[in-house]
Structures are given as structure tokens and as C-alpha cells.
Amino acid sequence: MSDFFLSTVELHQAADYYEQHFPEEARNSVTIANRAIINEFIVPYTNDLSRWIPMGTPVDWLHNPTNDLEFTWGMNRHWHMIDLGKAYLMKGNPLYVSTFMAHFRSWREQNPVPNQSPYEEAAFFQKPGPWRLLETGLRVQSWISAYKYMEDSPLLDADFLAEFRQGLEDHAEYLTRYLGSTEINHAIMHMQGLFMIAIFHHTHPRAAYWRQVAMERLELCLLHQINSEGIQIELTTHYHNASIEMFGTPYLLGKIAGHPFSAWYGESLRKMGAFTEALIRPDHQSTGIGDSDWISDGRQRLTLLGAILEDDHWIGRGAESSECLWLLGADQYERCTQLQVASTPSLSSCAFPQTGYYVMRDHHQYFFLDAASMGGAHGHADALNMEWMWGKQLMFTDTGRYTYEEGEWRHYFKSTRAHNTITVDGLDQTPYVSTQQWGEPEAVATTFRWESNDCYHFVDASHDGYTRLADPVTHRRWIMSGVDVPLLFIVDWLDAAEEHVLEQHFHLHPDARLTWQGEAADERVAQMTYSETNTTLSMQWITAGIAEHALQLTEDTGWVSEIYGSKLETTVIQGKAAFTGSIGILTVCLPADQKTDQVTQVTACKLEPERMRMEVAYRHGDEGGVIVIDNDTVQWTAEEDSIPSPD
Helix, strand or coil: CCCCCCCCHHHHHHHHHHHHHHHHHHHHHHHHHHHHHHCCCCCHHHHHHHHEEEEECCCCCCCCCCCHHHHHHHHHHCCHHHHHHHHHHHHHHHHHHHHHHHHHHHHHHHHCCCCCCHHHHCCCCCCCCCCCCCHHHHHHHHHHHHHHHHHCCCCCHHHHHHHHHHHHHHHHHHHHHHCCCCCCCHHHHHHHHHHHHHHCCCCCHHHHHHHHHHHHHHHHHHHHHHHHCEEEECCHHHHHHHHHHHHHHHHHHHHHHHCCCCHHHHHHHHHHHHHHHHCCCCCCCECCCCCCCCCCCHHHHHHHHHHCCHHHHHHHHHHCCHHHHHHHHHHHHHHHHHHHHHHCCCCEEEEEECCCEEEEEECCCEEEEECCCCCCCCCCCCCCEEEEEEEEEEEECCCCCCCCCCHHHHHHHHHHCCCCCCEEEECCCCCCECEEEEECCCEEEEEEEEEEECCEEEEEEEEECCCCCCCCEEEEEEEECCCCCCCCCEEEEEEEEEEEEEEEEEEEEEEEEEEECCCCCCEEEEEEEEEECCEEEEEEEEEECCCCCCCCEEEEEEEECCCCCEEEEEEEEEEEEEEEEEEEEEEEEEEEEEECCCCCCEEEEECCCCCCCEEEEECCEEEEEEEEEECCCCEEEEEEECCCCCC
């Protein structure tokens, strides 16, 4: 039987392909390996990514020179060992092998298996040590991959193999001693590691038991963590796409090793692909929900998904991915790239109504609205948050996650004000407690209507996050965008008996150059220009139910986090007003391509908060039209060579 994804011959072929087709990643692997030889590391998913950190000789695996607990956990996942293995395949330097062996031995010497760890300490966050189950499951995957990459080295003799197998046995027994809840994503990685041990160390008397436990619990994880619409229950783009890899690699390895998972397991993976594809914008990045990075390409997961399911549709929707190369081999991976060249992206809108996510797409734009629950600790207080891309330009963006370290920045990136929605009285929609905990009550969103057709896209939703206040406040949002007429309407309806202060936020792409037209702070028109895409955006606001000059429009500084541990400034447009009773705020967004002369204009508008009704007249080129929306109807009437106006 096969005990790994690829044979030694296939691994050498993959290394050659890696150097040729992924030269920057190959250089990075060699750099990481060379630094590891002198015991210097940069640990991914920490807040210190700008310098190589010396860890002593031998490596002190519990040394943490940062304030970030993730550093200790990351160090003890041994991801650098995978790069040692890749560098060895590419360069053949025995120092990579001897470093791997030295790090393996020093780690085991410093970190014997604990005998009496409480379950909570092993499974969760109480102690930043090396034997948390998450690190245990991830570490063995690094070990086995590195060993297989170096397997033809004469340095890996029988004595070391015996030590290596003993280390794997220790980890397998530990993983089966503490069975973390199958309702948390950590459990997938626990069992992902256990399954890999069982396949690699298949001659061990307990291997069949380890394999059975891992397979059964992976199926339970899939059952408990993927909802009926194929979405990972933590409701974050990052963890959903990561789950495709975490569930998918055991599925692939089981098929290779002769221990296949059930057909139901494979079909569940297939359903996950639909959500991943839906969130891929025209710029090939994925909309970030909750604890997700600002830069994230879900297409790489579709390549893996399609390959392991032998589904050319998903492969074609995917993109180049060195991760897939090391799992599939050069020949199969090359076939994937050929299928992707011939594929075209989907322009279909799609809704996930049971969860509360809505994606509206056409040949001009991509729009996403979040009307879902928070999804737990990795969720953000972002009900009715939106992301909009028009043409080749991302206009309104999610901001990312930045850090898991408790403090001001963690709260900021999870807060309501860090998203494209409205805050009331400066509060989060759900009370913030700590980095991994939200208070009660949790805001609940409700979607009333969703339409997507050849003329327009429309969604109507609300949330109850501010009904917890002594004087309850309701917030309902309508969003409409034209398919062939370039306009976007955002209507925010709020209602309260007493006075409150609202703040409306729009986070712009960092490339936006913002200027203002108009002197009065409540009558200003925002003009954004994007030189790289020759795109402009005009924004103006129309209000009803609040005092004249009440809405104060200002420019503020916000932040986006491209990847974990890094952040950069961006511009936030903020509208602020005190209000009481029923009010409406219409935000009119008019995008344009600087190369064209056609300009869209709103020629008349009427907002009626008490009736929750909107009527707008527009002009675009030779076409005019009227849009009428109320609680019951959505009507878009276009008329050529006329300029209709509301009564």
C-alpha cells in the first residue's frame, strides 16, 4: 500500500516543477530552510513577521520573544520542516536533513508526553504549550511530509526511523486519549494528523485502530461543522476554505492508500465548493467574512477539491497552487492548469438563504451582503456588512482580521465600526467580551427579500442587535444595483422612540483618492478616483425624517489587514447623525469608467420612512427610468428618451 501522497520519484518531479513554475515560492522555501539550519525562524500567523528570530542552540521550543501566544503554538507546528524537505529535494544539501533530525530530537527531548493534562488545557487555550491537540495534529503532518521528502537520504537510517516511529506513536496515543469536540474546527486537524500517522505507520499493531478513530471522527466533524448549504459553521471564508483542505487531504490519502471514505463524505466536500466559488470576486480574491485575511484566493482550494473528487468543473474554476502540486504530482497538476486555461468564471448570482449570504454578479459587478449569524468566536459584529466590486475595482471592502491577540486591535477588527454597516450610539451590534468570546444577546439578522434578474439585483434585510438597548433601535437595509445601468442604492431605515446617534461607515479600497464637492457637511458629494483601473465613483446622500443638516459627512482613517499580522491604512467615509423616530438614509453610488462619456444621474428622489417607501428617477444616456420600492413591491421601469419624475 502507499503510505503518502506521492512516491519518491514523483516528489523529485514535483520539486523540479516547483522550481520552474513557482520560482518565488521555491526561493522562499530555500530561505526558510537555510535560516532553520542556524535556528532562526519567522512564524506564520503571528504578529512578528518582519524579522528572523533566533531561537538558541539547540532550539528552545518554548522561547517566545513576542507578546503573541500564537508564536509558541506556531513554532510547535514545525511548518519549517516542510520547507527543509522541499529544499532538500531541490538542492540535495544533507544539512537540511541533519537539521530536520536535530530539531526532531531536541523537540522530543524538551517536550515529553504529558501524563495528566486536563482536557481543557489539551484542547483549548489555557496554556501556550506544545501539546495542545491542535499543535499535536499539525506537527505530525509536518514531520511525516518532511520525512517523506527526505526519505532517500542515507542520514535517515534505521535508528532514526525507529525514533521517528516512536514519536508518531506517542502522538497517536495522545490524540486518541484526548478526543476534542467534533463541533470545533480544531478537531479536524487532530484527526487529520492521526489519519496520516495511521497510513504512514501502517505496520504498527494499533494502526488500524488509529485509522478507524480518525475516519469516524472526521465524518462526525463533517456532519457537525458543515451546514445544509455546505458552509462551515464558523461562517468565515478562511476557515471554510481551510476546511476543504483539512477534510480533503485525508479523503485523497485514503483513496491512495486503499482506505476510502464514504460517498457521502465526498458529496459533502462537493457542496462546500459551491460556497467557495460564490465568494470569488472578479479580481480572483475571496470576500473575507469574519476572521479571514483581506488577500485570499479561494480558487486554489477549488483546484484541490476538483482533483481529489476527479471533477473537472471544480478544477476548471480553480487556479495555480503549489500546495496542490505537492499533493497531486507534476503530471496531474499540469492537467489541472490546462483545464483552467479553458475555463471562464461564473457570472451567476447565488443565495444561501438558510445561512444568510447573498452574492449578486453580472458582467459589470460583484456584490456581497452578510445577513447571517456571527458563527461563533471567529465571527465579527458585521450584520448587513457588504462588499462591492464594479468593473475591475473593489469599491467597498471588508477589513480582515489582523490578530487574535487580545487588545485594542483585536476588538477594532471584530467591531461593527470596522465594517460597511451602521453603528448606533457607538456600540457593537453584539457586545464584545474578549478575543474569542461574544456577549449576549447576539444580533440576529433576517432577510425579507432577494431578487436577481436581467435588470437589477435587490436584497432587503435587517438585524436586531440594537433592540437590546433600553430604547430599542431597529435597522433595516435595502440594497439595489442595476445590471446595465451603473448605479447602486443603499437605503438604511432606522426607528427608535428616543434620541440616538448613528454612524454609517464605508471602507474604501486603499488605492482610492477621495475628494469632496460642496461646502456644507450634510450636502457633500464624495468623489473617488482610481488611476490604475480608470474608474470613478460618486457618492451622495439623501435623508428623510431627520433635521436639515443633521447628517455630517466626514473622512476618517480605518485599517485593512492583508494577511494575519499586518495592517495598512485606508479611507473610511462616515455619515453621522442624531435621530429619533423613523428615518431613512439613501446613499447613491454612481460608478463610471473614465474612458466613457455616459454619466448616470439621479434626477429626483422621495423617501418616506413612515411608509418605508422609496421612489427614485434616474437618467443614463438616452434612457430614463423610475424605481419604486416599498414593503411589498420592487418595480424598475425604464423608458427611452424620457426623464420620469416622482410625484
